[in-house]
């Protein structure tokens with residue numbers, strides 16, 4: 001027998017001011033199944049909650065309807081109160097008679113009438129509430145970090161310091177990301193390698209951390225706390241555990257002059273190579289496209305010179321399967337392809353380069369050993385022109401670029417200008433900009449130092465064209481402040497190319513069931529309040545994969561993601577919200593309509609035995625909802641033509657009862 | 665609120681994350697709207713089965729609002745896209761059943777659009793009041809009542 005208690009809150013004068021609460025109590029006490037109705041000044045106060053407890057005991061209540069403020073305010077409070085009164089916390093319904101009644105209707109008769117209607121609807125829903133119990137499931141105490149840039153390294157380091165195991169999957173042969181390629185970093189000008197290398201070395205010696213370099217995520221299944229991930233370990237034709245990183249193989253390899261990816265093709269490497277001197281892991285890798293042995297079966301020199309017997313030409317890609325409780329995405333950013341910007345002559349002239357290429361040139365370990373020279377003739381440039389916002393802040397119509405601001409370019413342009421001026425003070429440097437964006441700690445000071453102390457000529461204006469006439473570059477631009485056209489003869493032009501998400505982001509997002517925005521950056525669960533979580537439970541965002549960021553911001557976010565993951569891994573079990581979908585196996589025809597609309601892939605199919613009236617056994621395919629994955633949106637319930645799918649907490653019967661009650 | 669002595673009944677389905685919060689904000693900002701509008705909370709607009717809407721019309725509602733997050737903002741990433749597609753079909757079916765299409769409204773209201781909720785509710789109430797009572801299914805009700813007697 002249903003025995004329902006109705007509690008009408010006055011909320012001081014907030015509700016009472018417009019709603020005649022006594023009338024509501026009176027009307028509700030006459031409703032079927034209602035055995036108790038009372039008013040209280042503040043239901044959310046401890047005395048209000050005690051009232052629930054007392055009434056529940058005295059009247060043996062089976063359900064509780066609270067007429068009060070929005071359930072978004074106090075649903076949790078009243079569920080707790082019901083639980084302490086010995087009721088199932090899901091046998092609670094709230095009629096929102098404050099935000100959606102007393103505060104929006106001035107006329108007392110009207111507001112009171114509506115309050116009664118809402119209370120009746122709540123009671124009729126309550127009569128159909130089931131007892132619900134959260135499911136608990138175990139948590140695998142290991143995290144996966146996808147991407148081994150500074151973000152991935154920081155996240156892994158923090159998680160491992162908390163005592164949990166972490167694996168890093170990095171698609172390149174070594175970790176470090178963009179930061180490993182930079183020369184110095186703004187705004188303090190410390191050397192990038194000097195601050196990064198200790199971290200990469202530490203992480204490689206950390207016993208809680210495994211680094212799967214030259215590897216990619218193949219597939220992901222499961223759910224928060226219980227992911228199963230298949231990782232493709234690409235064949236590097238070198239046994240990682242045997243290679244000592246001596247580099248003899250690369251020295252002896254007869255195939256030289258392969259463009260070096262790490263130097264963006266500005267330098268060359270051999271067919272077997274170690275990407276750069278401080279590479280972690282320091283293990284050689286054979287590029288199968290240029291190796292003579294792998295292409296034609298002739299050579300094998302490296303295997304003969306390798307003292308460690310690490311070379312294995314027969315190596316194949318391997319797939320390993322691992323289990324994780326949480327996943328951090330740290331796939332970072334890449335500069336866009338600037339070749340479509342014909343006006344800057346990047347394609348035609350060797351002396352028009354991107355900012356990342358300049359980082360390699362300025363880097364002492366780079367293709368020119370840190371000497372600033374033109375790539376066309378090896379001569380030091382006397383006049384350098386920087387063009388900012390190449391491909392950033394474009395109009396919607398310009399498909400070559402991005403509409404957003406890449407955020408880091410103004411600052412690294414100032415940095416590169418200062419670095420050149422430090423080394424070669426007689427260089428003439430121009431920076432063309434739309435506006436300089438330097439909103440960070442010591443950022444604006446840094447940019448002003450470039451302009452004021454180092455004499456870098458900042459010119460507000462757009463470059464219309466970079467002309468390349470027989471190797472002589474002329475930059476044609478408009479100076480918007482002096483309102484004049486400019487022609488500058490330049491020896492070197494540097495393009496501050498926009499950054500975009502890694503090319504693999506989209507495919508990875510679909511494997512993880514995480515979402516990306518129109519630009520391909522990973523979406524946050526909430527852009528302001530949950531910036532390091534993806535909308536998919538258990539998948540976190542670290543670093544620049546969710547939007548352009550500089551190193552300090554990247555690291556801060558990476559640590560924030562780690563903190564969230566540590567919070568998750570510290571739990572032995574997780575409890576799921578029981579308001580999930582469930583299929584009635586007798587009605588389900590196994591048609592897959594529901595699985596097609598589920599945004600979380602929560603629905604799978606199982607073979608189920610059914611005993612038929614004639615005693616035969618029939619096996620049918622039926623839908624089965626994984627309660628740990630289902631988020632309770634209800635999309636599947638409407639998709640199901642057979643009425644087999646329903647949602648706990650918002651069942652068909654409950655909602656129809658509310659509809660009927662309101663319409664009657 | 666009454667118009668010409670008749671008080672339209674309006675059911676509004678609001679998704680928990682955007683529209684219901686928007687309606688709450690209308691309350692906390694004291695943007696008034698007609699008391700005829702009664703809200704039913706659902707997790708997502710995609711939980712609204714066309715059957716619920718037909719049941720409301722059959723039960724005596726003169727208008728039904730379905731409110732969800734803006735496209736692209738769904739808390740469950742894609743729920744409101746399903747809603748949009750499903751309701752398009754229902755609109756054409758309402759026409760076929762002889763229920764004026766204007767009696768049903770699909771509208772996107774975010775958690776920060778309290779004023780929009782209040783004005784949408786007011787506008788919708790005025791539209792429905794102009795249309796008058798929902799006779800088409802009202803007749804059905806009378807019939808079943810006489811049958812009962």
Ligand SMILES: Cc1cc2nc3c(=O)[nH]c(=O)nc-3n(C[C@H](O)[C@H](O)[C@H](O)COP(=O)(O)OP(=O)(O)OC[C@H]3O[C@@H](n4cnc5c(N)ncnc54)[C@H](O)[C@@H]3O)c2cc1C
Pocket residue numbers: 146147148149150151152169170171172175176177178179182184185186187215216217330331332333334335355356359408412415499502504505508542543544545549550551552554
């Ligand atoms: C020219 C230039 C100069 C800069 N100068 C500065 C500076 O002076 N100071 C500063 O603070 N910031 C600077 N930055 C910004 C800085 O590079 C970024 O803030 C930083 O690299 C972001 O780190 P991240 O780890 O998020 O991404 P990344 O460094 O891009 O690292 C991402 C890593 O993930 C890997 N990865 C990608 N996809 C996958 C996948 N699907 N599976 C496995 N692995 C994957 C990549 O190979 C890479 O190793 C500069 C950037 C540029 C372009």
Ligand code: SF4
Pocket residue numbers: 580581597598599600601602603625629630631632633634635636637647
């Ligand atoms: S309620 Fe939503 S999340 Fe749950 S199974 Fe159905 S569609 Fe998937």
Ligand code: SF4
Pocket residue numbers: 583584587588589590591592593594595622623639640641642643644645
């Ligand atoms: S849509 Fe309905 S009938 Fe089809 S598989 Fe899903 S639950 Fe079963």
